[in-house]
Amino acid sequence: MYKYVVEGGFPIKGTVKASGNKNAALPCIAAALLTDEQVTLRNIPDIEDVDVMFQVLTRLGAAVIPGDSHGEYHITAHDIKTSEIPVDLSRRIRASILFAGPMVARTGKIILPPPGGDVIGRRRLDTHFLALEALGARVEVDGVFKLTSNRLVGVDLFLDEASVTATENAIMAAVLADGTTVIENAASEPHVQDLCNMLNAMGAGISGIGSNILTIRGVKKLGGTDFAISADFMEVGSFIGLAAVTRGELTITDAAPQHLKMVKLGMAKLGVHWETEGSTIHVPKGQSLRVVPDLGGMIPKIDDAPWPGFPPDLMSIIITLATQAEGTVLIHEKMFESRMFFVDKLIGMGARIVLCDPHRAVISGPARLSGSELVSPDVRAGMAMVIAALAAEGQSIIQNVYQIERGYENLASRLQSLGANIQRLPTG
Numbered sequence: 001m002y003k004y005v006v007e008g009g010f011p012i013k014g015t016v017k018a019s020g021n022k023n024a025a026l027p028c029i030a031a032a033l034l035t036d037e038q039v040t041l042r043n044i045p046d047i048e049d050v051d052v053m054f055q056v057l058t059r060l061g062a063a064v065i066p067g068d069s070h071g072e073y074h075i076t077a078h079d080i081k082t083s084e085i086p087v088d089l090s091r092r093i094r095a096s097i098l099f100a101g102p103m104v105a106r107t108g109k110i111i112l113p114p115p116g117g118d119v120i121g122r123r124r125l126d127t128h129f130l131a132l133e134a135l136g137a138r139v140e141v142d143g144v145f146k147l148t149s150n151r152l153v154g155v156d157l158f159l160d161e162a163s164v165t166a167t168e169n170a171i172m173a174a175v176l177a178d179g180t181t182v183i184e185n186a187a188s189e190p191h192v193q194d195l196c197n198m199l200n201a202m203g204a205g206i207s208g209i210g211s212n213i214l215t216i217r218g219v220k221k222l223g224g225t226d227f228a229i230s231a232d233f234m235e236v237g238s239f240i241g242l243a244a245v246t247r248g249e250l251t252i253t254d255a256a257p258q259h260l261k262m263v264k265l266g267m268a269k270l271g272v273h274w275e276t277e278g279s280t281i282h283v284p285k286g287q288s289l290r291v292v293p294d295l296g297g298m299i300p301k302i303d304d305a306p307w308p309g310f311p312p313d314l315m316s317i318i319i320t321l322a323t324q325a326e327g328t329v330l331i332h333e334k335m336f337e338s339r340m341f342f343v344d345k346l347i348g349m350g351a352r353i354v355l356c357d358p359h360r361a362v363i364s365g366p367a368r369l370s371g372s373e374l375v376s377p378d379v380r381a382g383m384a385m386v387i388a389a390l391a392a393e394g395q396s397i398i399q400n401v402y403q404i405e406r407g408y409e410n411l412a413s414r415l416q417s418l419g420a421n422i423q424r425l426p427t428g
């Protein structure tokens with residue numbers, strides 16, 4: 001168990017390379033189960049969630065061998081020895097649900113203890129099972145989820161919500177089904193697109209990638225591939241937020257700016273700007289953060305939505321940013337029920353926030369923040385606390401950093417290389 005000890009109040013400065021997208025790496029790792037040939041994945045981030053996914057793959061019988069370069073892994077799922085996902089691993093991450101689609105498609109069976117993950121509200125799994133049932137899987141729920149199937153058959157699916165991981169599970173089952181599947185109201189985030197592109201490189205027949213209607217022509221067999229994960233736009237957005245609140249100067253390379261169009265619009269409402277050159281983003285120093293009112297001087301709103309809307313995983317970051325911007329803004333988190341509760345910690349540091357209900361907060365800034373004792377409830381609130389601590393005067397101690405490091409690669413050392421005063425120390 002580790003904690004961060006942070007001395008705030010200093011601008012960050014330097015260059016950082018964006019890591020691979022966690023939410024793309026996780027389904028792509030699970031998708032390696034869909035073939036008995038070798039799959040090489042590149043740009044896989046070195047984070048806790050990936051480590052757990054690899055442990056599950058290994059327990060299922062796959063070989064996972066690190067390659068020569070950072071983030072490169074060779075995975076071969078030649079023989080799958082068991083259909084049971086170990087309970088200790090399943091409950092550590094939400095993404096363990098991503099084994100459902102590939103295991104049912106490849107072996108016709110999975111026994112999956114309830115997945116774990118962030119404490120950000122009820123996280124329904126209904127869409128996953130409705131989709132897999134429609135494709136021909138039998139679902140039994142008895143403490144664990146047991147899915148079995150003799151044959152998956154292509155079907156027309158209209159998802160009851162554009163769930164990211166449910167779409168990914170449906171895709172991974174449909175690629176090996178008999179016939180054609182059409183998924184309407186599909187999620188289309190960059191990570192869903194990465195998964196589809198990887199599967200097509202393995203021989204799958206997916207069209208409509210990037211839209212909310214996917215057509216999947218089932219094939220008999222998939223082969224190996226060599227595929228690079230795209231940049232983590234949640235990490236990039238977090239680093240931009242950090243540079244802006246500390247009035248620092250930051251260059252982010254390999255940042256996939258094409259994934260940040262709505263983030264740019266959202267952050268511009270708080271006066272944050274950056275420049276783009278190719279795949280590099282440059283955040284200029286000393287930005288004056290100021291809320292830009294809507295027409296007629298009205299209070300603006302920043303709200304999240306499925307892609308291409310403002311990403312829910314950056315709401316905690318933008319809340320912290322808003323505490324440092326002059327003016328008033330409404331933040332409306334529509335997708336998760338409990339993601340906003342961490343704002344009481346920011347209020348404790350001096351932020352001026354009215355939490356209207358679990359989904360809406362009115363924030364007036366700028367507020368002077370003071371260092372505090374904090375516990376990270378989830379990966380993004382944890383990162384938001386790190387950002388607040390680096391903007392605050394004095395020392396903060398952040399506990400439960402496991403919940404941050406499951407999504408941010410080598411965070412403390414990368415922040416140190418940007419001049420941040422942050423130490424990662426054992427608790428106790």
Ligand SMILES: CC(=O)N[C@H]1[C@@H](OP(=O)(O)OP(=O)(O)OC[C@H]2O[C@@H](n3ccc(=O)[nH]c3=O)[C@H](O)[C@@H]2O)O[C@H](CO)[C@@H](O)[C@@H]1O
Nearest residue numbers: 023026095123161162163164165166306312313334335336
């Ligand atoms: C491993 C992974 O990829 N995790 C991501 C994935 O989780 P995950 O796939 O679990 O999230 P879902 O897309 O299923 O749903 C997220 C939340 O949004 C709500 N919802 C969803 C779709 C919709 O049209 N309307 C709506 O309100 C759901 O009820 C739920 O509360 O997508 C989430 C939403 O981008 C991200 O926060 C997670 O980081």
Ligand SMILES: C=C(OP(=O)(O)O)C(=O)O
Nearest residue numbers: 094095117118313379380
């Ligand atoms: C909620 C998140 O992750 P997960 O779905 O893996 O819990 C996140 O990345 O913000």
